[in-house]
Amino acid sequence: MSPVLSLRGLRKSFTLHTIDGRTVHSLHGVDLDVRAGEHVALAGPSGAGKSSLLRCVNRTYLPDSGSVGLRTADGTELELTELPDRAMARVRGREFGYVSQFLAAPPRTGPLEVVAATARRRGVERAEAREAAAEALKRLNLDEALWDVDCSVLSGGERQRVNLAAGTVRPPRLLLLDEPVSALDPANRESALELIASLTARGVAVLAVFHDLDAMRRLASRVVLMSDGRIARDGAPEEILEEVA
Ligand SMILES: Nc1ncnc2c1ncn2[C@@H]1O[C@H](COP(=O)(O)OP(=O)(O)OP(=O)(O)O)[C@@H](O)[C@H]1O
Numbered sequence: 001m002s003p004v005l006s007l008r009g010l011r012k013s014f015t016l017h018t019i020d021g022r023t024v025h026s027l028h029g030v031d032l033d034v035r036a037g038e039h040v041a042l043a044g045p046s047g048a049g050k051s052s053l054l055r056c057v058n059r060t061y062l063p064d065s066g067s068v069g070l071r072t073a074d075g076t077e078l079e080l081t082e083l084p085d086r087a088m089a090r091v092r093g094r095e096f097g098y099v100s101q102f103l104a105a106p107p108r109t110g111p112l113e114v115v116a117a118t119a120r121r122r123g124v125e126r127a128e129a130r131e132a133a134a135e136a137l138k139r140l141n142l143d144e145a146l147w148d149v150d151c152s153v154l155s156g157g158e159r160q161r162v163n164l165a166a167g168t169v170r171p172p173r174l175l176l177l178d179e180p181v182s183a184l185d186p187a188n189r190e191s192a193l194e195l196i197a198s199l200t201a202r203g204v205a206v207l208a209v210f211h212d213l214d215a216m217r218r219l220a221s222r223v224v225l226m227s228d229g230r231i232a233r234d235g236a237p238e239e240i241l242e243e244v245a
Contacts, residue, residue: 002071004071005070007057010053013064027052043241044225053207054178056068101178111151113148139165161192168195180192216237
């Protein structure tokens with residue numbers, strides 16, 4: 001089966017203009033494939049390049065060189081580093097779910113609207129999108145009384161659940177997770193992990209960063225260990241996590 005996501009020779013560095021123009025290298029040439037129904041967990045110490053990798057895939061960061069190949073649902077192969085911005089925004093809306101620790105919601109918008117808007121970008125009609133959004137918020141136990149309050153008043157854990165609901169509603173083809181359960185209490189964390197596992201089982205390709213080894217053990221089909229912007233190891237979770245623990 002062809003991979004959903006194919007990274008080749010991905011490099012990213014930053015010039016720190018305020019510190020003598022010093023260069024920080026965050027990715028040194030990363031090759032990685034993620035297939036449908038596969039959950040690839042990125043592990044490694046702080047600063048290893050895990051978030052930079054996710055951001056290069058999402059094109060929050062434009063890589064310096066290398067390729068980011070995406071195979072869409074209809075079998076089209078896209079090179080994301082070469083797509084014009086508007087085309088990239090459409091692909092991102094339709095094919096990607098990106099869940100970070102932070103919720104980026106427009107001002108005066110409530111959770112139901114945020115999640116429904118994401119479903120709409122994935123091609124769902126307006127009324128159906130609201131239903132799908134309600135279902136997603138329910139599954140993550142977000143109190144219905146909060147569905148139409150301004151997202152800015154929500155707690156960290158509530159925001160994270162809105163983010164997760166948006167990332168996973170009408171499942172995208174590729175789910176990018178950057179510490180998606182870090183602010184959740186045990187019961188909500190459990191519902192979130194079950195939801196993520198159910199999406200992998202339905203064929204979603206997942207590329208994730210979790211600092212918590214238990215989440216990686218439970219969810220990952222492969223663990224990729226990063227070190228200094230490179231892939232140091234790539235293999236079965238039980239094998240790699242034993243080395244990390
Ligand atoms: N926007 C940026 N500007 C400057 N340097 C950056 C930027 N983003 C990442 N870096 C640098 O790239 C390197 C990799 O950072 P990255 O956030 O990808 O690591 P990480 O493995 O996700 O770390 P953590 O586990 O702490 O989140 C670090 O040295 C970081 O300082």
